[in-house]
Amino acid sequence: MKSKDGYIINQGLTQHIHNGRYDSAYNGCGWIAAYNFLKINGVSMRSEKVRTQLRLIMKGKFGTNPFSLYRFLRRNGFPVQRTYRLRKSKNYNSGIVLYFTGKTLHYVAFYKTSEDTYRFLNATYGLENDIRAFPQFIDESTKFPLGMILSI
Known part of the structure; x- marks a missing residue:
């Protein structure tokens, strides 16, 4: 369930x-x-606490409310910015991307590993080091150009 460095993957x-x-x-x-985003940014919070502070859509049928996630990160001191055009990627340090896989919506945390690459956590289940350029991730993972990126 977790990577060697403690992320849920x-x-x-x-x-x-x-x-x-x-x-x-x-x-x-x-x-x-x-x-994973909190851990990336040096904040230790139990997974149960994270889970209970986020609002679900239709009691979980459609997962976590994206605006609840945005407010949760802001309440915890992160001045996250929202971007809705996935192909309009910028130079992010870390963030969360919500995208359409072709079957479902999926959230993934990411952080910068070099000038041009990022590590994506829980995008490919169990993959320890999913490191790609952001445009490559979008091209390979999404089926629709709109979604949401919460980033710092």
Whole structure:
């Protein structure tokens, strides 16, 4: 479930963690992305606390409310900016991207690893070091050019 450095990278193994009416393997990507984002930025918070502070859509049927996630990050001291055009990527330090996979919406936390690359956490379940350029990630992962990026 976790990487060697403590990030949650395999949502598929979280079926024992409830998130609303459903288990986290089904709808946990929002709280997982929030947990990973906090860890990226040096904030230690228990996963249970992260999960309970985020609002769900239809008791979890459609996962975490994106505006709740935005408010959660702002309340925790992060001056995140919102971007809705995924292909209009900037020079981010870290963030969370919400995108359409072709089947579902999915949240993923990311952080800069070099001038041109980022590490994406929980994008490909269980992949320890998913490191790509941001445009490459968008081209390979999304099926629609709109979504949301919360970044600092």
